[in-house]
Amino acid sequence: MNSWVRYSEDSDFSIYNIPFGIFSYNSSSPRIASMIGDQVIDLKAVAETGIFDKLNIDNSVWESNYLNAFIALGKEITNSVRLILQKELCNEDSILKTTDVFIPVQEVRLHMPVKVGDYTDFYSSIEHATNLGKLFRDPENALLPNWKHLPVGYHGRASSIVVSGTNIYRPKGQQKPADSDPIYGPCKLLDFELEMAYIIGKNSNLGDPISTKDADNYIFGKVLFNDWSARDIQKWEYVPLGPFLGKNFASSISPWVVTLEALEPFKVDGPVQEPEVLPYLQYDGTSNIDINLQVLIQPEGQEENIVSESNFKYMYWNMRQQLAHHTVNGCNVKVGDMMASGTISGKDEKSYGSMLEISQGGKKTLTLKDGTERKFINDNDYVILRGYAQKEGIRVGFGEVKTKVLAAK
Amino acid sequence: MNSWVRYSEDSDFSIYNIPFGIFSYNSSSPRIASMIGDQVIDLKAVAETGIFDKLNIDNSVWESNYLNAFIALGKEITNSVRLILQKELCNEDSILKTTDVFIPVQEVRLHMPVKVGDYTDFYSSIEHATNLGKLFRDPENALLPNWKHLPVGYHGRASSIVVSGTNIYRPKGQQKPADSDPIYGPCKLLDFELEMAYIIGKNSNLGDPISTKDADNYIFGKVLFNDWSARDIQKWEYVPLGPFLGKNFASSISPWVVTLEALEPFKVDGPVQEPEVLPYLQYDGTSNIDINLQVLIQPEGQEENIVSESNFKYMYWNMRQQLAHHTVNGCNVKVGDMMASGTISGKDEKSYGSMLEISQGGKKTLTLKDGTERKFINDNDYVILRGYAQKEGIRVGFGEVKTKVLAAK
Numbered sequence: 001m002n003s004w005v006r007y008s009e010d011s012d013f014s015i016y017n018i019p020f021g022i023f024s025y026n027s028s029s030p031r032i033a034s035m036i037g038d039q040v041i042d043l044k045a046v047a048e049t050g051i052f053d054k055l056n057i058d059n060s061v062w063e064s065n066y067l068n069a070f071i072a073l074g075k076e077i078t079n080s081v082r083l084i085l086q087k088e089l090c091n092e093d094s095i096l097k098t099t100d101v102f103i104p105v106q107e108v109r110l111h112m113p114v115k116v117g118d119y120t121d122f123y124s125s126i127e128h129a130t131n132l133g134k135l136f137r138d139p140e141n142a143l144l145p146n147w148k149h150l151p152v153g154y155h156g157r158a159s160s161i162v163v164s165g166t167n168i169y170r171p172k173g174q175q176k177p178a179d180s181d182p183i184y185g186p187c188k189l190l191d192f193e194l195e196m197a198y199i200i201g202k203n204s205n206l207g208d209p210i211s212t213k214d215a216d217n218y219i220f221g222k223v224l225f226n227d228w229s230a231r232d233i234q235k236w237e238y239v240p241l242g243p244f245l246g247k248n249f250a251s252s253i254s255p256w257v258v259t260l261e262a263l264e265p266f267k268v269d270g271p272v273q274e275p276e277v278l279p280y281l282q283y284d285g286t287s288n289i290d291i292n293l294q295v296l297i298q299p300e301g302q303e304e305n306i307v308s309e310s311n312f313k314y315m316y317w318n319m320r321q322q323l324a325h326h327t328v329n330g331c332n333v334k335v336g337d338m339m340a341s342g343t344i345s346g347k348d349e350k351s352y353g354s355m356l357e358i359s360q361g362g363k364k365t366l367t368l369k370d371g372t373e374r375k376f377i378n379d380n381d382y383v384i385l386r387g388y389a390q391k392e393g394i395r396v397g398f399g400e401v402k403t404k405v406l407a408a409k
Numbered sequence: 410m411n412s413w414v415r416y417s418e419d420s421d422f423s424i425y426n427i428p429f430g431i432f433s434y435n436s437s438s439p440r441i442a443s444m445i446g447d448q449v450i451d452l453k454a455v456a457e458t459g460i461f462d463k464l465n466i467d468n469s470v471w472e473s474n475y476l477n478a479f480i481a482l483g484k485e486i487t488n489s490v491r492l493i494l495q496k497e498l499c500n501e502d503s504i505l506k507t508t509d510v511f512i513p514v515q516e517v518r519l520h521m522p523v524k525v526g527d528y529t530d531f532y533s534s535i536e537h538a539t540n541l542g543k544l545f546r547d548p549e550n551a552l553l554p555n556w557k558h559l560p561v562g563y564h565g566r567a568s569s570i571v572v573s574g575t576n577i578y579r580p581k582g583q584q585k586p587a588d589s590d591p592i593y594g595p596c597k598l599l600d601f602e603l604e605m606a607y608i609i610g611k612n613s614n615l616g617d618p619i620s621t622k623d624a625d626n627y628i629f630g631k632v633l634f635n636d637w638s639a640r641d642i643q644k645w646e647y648v649p650l651g652p653f654l655g656k657n658f659a660s661s662i663s664p665w666v667v668t669l670e671a672l673e674p675f676k677v678d679g680p681v682q683e684p685e686v687l688p689y690l691q692y693d694g695t696s697n698i699d700i701n702l703q704v705l706i707q708p709e710g711q712e713e714n715i716v717s718e719s720n721f722k723y724m725y726w727n728m729r730q731q732l733a734h735h736t737v738n739g740c741n742v743k744v745g746d747m748m749a750s751g752t753i754s755g756k757d758e759k760s761y762g763s764m765l766e767i768s769q770g771g772k773k774t775l776t777l778k779d780g781t782e783r784k785f786i787n788d789n790d791y792v793i794l795r796g797y798a799q800k801e802g803i804r805v806g807f808g809e810v811k812t813k814v815l816a817a818k
Contacts, residue, residue: 117526118568123650136649144648149591150583154650155564155657159527159741160615169616171738174559174687182558184687184737206569206659207578207818233738239553240545241532241563242651248564249738250615278583278593328593329580329642329658330818332568409616409739 003089004097007037012388012397015089016265018082019221019256020067022111025103030065030111034085035256039102041085049095051088055080066115067257068336071201071220078201078220079261110165110255113223114199114336116158119251120326121195121227123152123342124317126271128353131345135361136235148275151317151325153342156227157248161338163255164401168228170379170408171249175232182236186408189231189362190377193343194295194353194385196312197225198319199257200337207330212283215320216260218333224254224293224385224401225340231356231376251340254385254401262396266290266389268313277321280328287318291389291398293344295353298382300404302370307358310344310351312387379407412498413506416446421797421806424498425674427491428630428665429476431520434512439474439520443494444665448511450494458504460497464489475524476666477745480610480629487610487629488670519574519664522632523608523745525567528660529735530604530636530749532561533726535680537754537762544770545644557684560726560734562751565636566657570747572664573810577637579788579817580658584641591645595817598640598771599786602752603704603762603794605721606634607728608666609746616739621692624729625669627742633663633702633794633810634749640765640785660749663794663810671805675699675798677722686730689737696727700798700807702753704762707791709813711779716767719753719760721796788816 003015013019013035023033023040034041044062046052055077061069071078088094123129126143129152133142146152162168170190176182201220204210210218227247234246270288291312296304317325322339343353352358358366359375366374377383382404388397412424422428422444432442432449443450453471455461464486470478480487497503532538535552538561542551555561571577579599585591610629613619619627636656643655679697700721705713726734731748752762761767767775768784775783786792791813797806 118566146585146591146645146648149585150646152646152650153653155566155653157527157564157740158567159743159746160739162615169739172618173738176555176558181684182555182687184689187738206571209581230738236555237559237561238649238651239555240542240647240651241561242647242649244562244564245734245738245740248740275590278591280593325654329582329596329639329654330578331566331654331657334568337568 001086001090003036004092005036005039005089010395011037012395012399013037014395015086016394017258017262017396018085019258019262020070021113021256022066023108024111025108029063031063032067032070035105036089038105040105040108042101042103045099045101046096049099051084051095052081067113068115072335075201075217082259082261110163112163113255113257116161116338117334117336119156119158119161119338120153121156121340121342122317122322124315124322125342125345126316127314127347128343128345128357131352131357135356149277151322153322153326154242156251160248161251161253163253164403166252167404167406168250169406171230171233172408173230173233173245174236176236187230187233190405191229191231191355192295192377192383193227193229194293194308194310195225195227195340195343196222196291196387197253197338197340198222200333200335203334204327204332206332209330210323210327212281212320212324215323218323219260219319221257221259222263223257224387224398226252226383226385226401226403227340228252229354252401252403254398256399258396258398263289263389265394266391266396270318271316280324281321283320287320288313288315289389291387294386296384297368297374298384299368299370299372300380304384305368307366308351308353310346310353312344314344314346315341377405379405381405410495410499412445413501414445414448414498419804420446421804421808422446423804424495425803426667426671426805427494428667428671429479430522430665431475432517433520434517438472440472441476441479444514445498447514449514449517451510451512454508454510455505458508460493460504461490476522477524481744484610484626491668491670519572521572522664522666525570526743526746528565528567528570528747529562530565530751531726531731532751533724533731534751534754535725536723536756537752537766540754540761540766544765558686560731562731562735563651565660569657570660570662572662573812575661576813576815577659578815580639580642581817582639582642582654583645585645596639596642599814600638600640600764601704601786601792602636602638603702603717603719604634604636604749604752605631605700605796606662606747606749607631609742609744612744613736613742615741618739619732619736621690621729621733624732627732628669628728630666630668631672632666633796633807635661635792635794635810635812636749636752637661638763661810661812663807665808667805667807672698672798674803675800675805679727680725689733690730692729696729697722697724698798700796703795705793706777706783707793708777708779708781709789713793714777716775717760717762719755719762721753723753723755724750786814788814790814
């Protein structure tokens, strides 16, 4: 495909991508957009040209504050919208060439793409689970007995998921120093977690499991996900019911939802699962995706520093298995629900997806380009996640999620 | 107060209650109601009489499918609605006497009262936490070190919260027999948990904690809450990140939201907290509530059997402390969020709030009136929670949450 819209070769938003998001411009209300190169495509304006007419979409959907109503139209419609856009953006005679549907991305504000109903976080990287098991529990038995039998997951907080560009405050809370009673104060061990999340595209009914075979029909698309973690708060609170205040002060996501269909060309085989999993977790076909991932720390006014390079293909448990497991007990899912991967670490220490792992629990120091040192995240640091898939000259990427950490209030 | 509406002395829905809920009637859309005795009060019809006119409420709010928009009007408005209703229901010359605002409750369908955003479950009964610690972990150190320092809580699944009268299916999932690899099948140890939940009445901002002093302004009201639990699934999955599929297949709530203001007369002192809690968890005034609670099992076509009699006043951590803790790290709350108490057990074994505790982990058998035995819940059993506060002839109750367990699909 060749588009008449010009963009650089390394753009995440090539003609092969065509993601969906929510933008506002000047004083307009937020509404639905796509993106090519560095141009936001106003889909309300596109719809007015008539190119979607045969889809019989109620035009009010383009003026929604969130993608939920659009996603709920179903993949037949949303995929058609994407394919029509691709076709028109390649058609030299397209009506879009003569209309006012493009706005440079630097002139718009990008918003939360979806209203998140429920948010679940998995724990599906074997390297991350092993690293954490070694640090938190027993180096000899780092993986707990259930880990290879089921994709461990837990519920997180949906209300505090924010979009790239939203500053967060360093959380306060209880910590337990080794030699004293618990104390209250600002978190001292603030961490990121490099994750990706998928967004549910179709409601299921309470009582009805979703099979691994049917799972893709329920997955609309993906975003980058930074699962902020306050390690000292988490360590003291997390037994026996799991992480709570150590996580729920904020999670940050990238603004563009890249569809599952756009990622299809980048599918790869996952790791061999040994012992064999139960039948409801077995799947056919390639179900991992080769997505290059990066984490960068940028101290205020300074250069960016790459601190991790990982890949979504490392996941031990894939999205189909996660969704089949999540619903095997009849738990229902709804459009807009978000399912995060858990921290994506690779084997190599340069691919670890959290400072906890990079600093080996605070034992090792990272020196940044400006000469300052980090074991965890400082006030006024920006943390940036980036991700893209690339193959045979085709690039489909996520842009970034960039967040500044403000001092505790 | 004396109402011209007649109701029996032991009605949960006395003139002192005036709760809020959502009903539908014949083929009408769901809309907002209150309740007195066994009469549902159609608040759209009441509004049309003009008695709320001075409050300047947009009348479309009465036709909402959920209470959220009504609750979001703020306590000044919602409390005024309740007080005006009480006044009119006591006024012998009230216009309500001559209008068509009452419908017998047996003729209506009651719906989920709120659209739940985020759902959190606490673990705030010291008796329950001790009982479970003994059964699951170490009888000598049943309470974990953090338990008396903070109200332990975790995030649950909002999408699967259903209203009284909604049947649930026995969940399927992974279990780990002691002597074999994990297996997949219907839960064998299905349990209830006797809980209450409060509903958030006001949004807070990300980054802004809510103090114990200000907490009541954020609590709209309460419901009964049955936190269904699949003990075999839970036991295998819950390390290290907490309960997931063992809980998220369903939670059941009572349909009427009883306001915090209706419960005010029943406040009592809570237990002495020793060791002293950190300043952000300290509070002034009586903050527990004396609410009698019951759990009953009713096999299909058989009599009800009381299996537990507990009280909400047993809570070690009160709602103010729970909310202050939940937000101390800046986590935001939204109108419609639900915060459950955790299982409410008392000291006496007749007051244990789950079959896991009643049967001592499956060691002890309960014989019902029909001669059948229970260690956990059988297919086609109804589980019923009831609750009411009573003092000096005044009764304010919750009605019930009644749920039938269907065989696994």
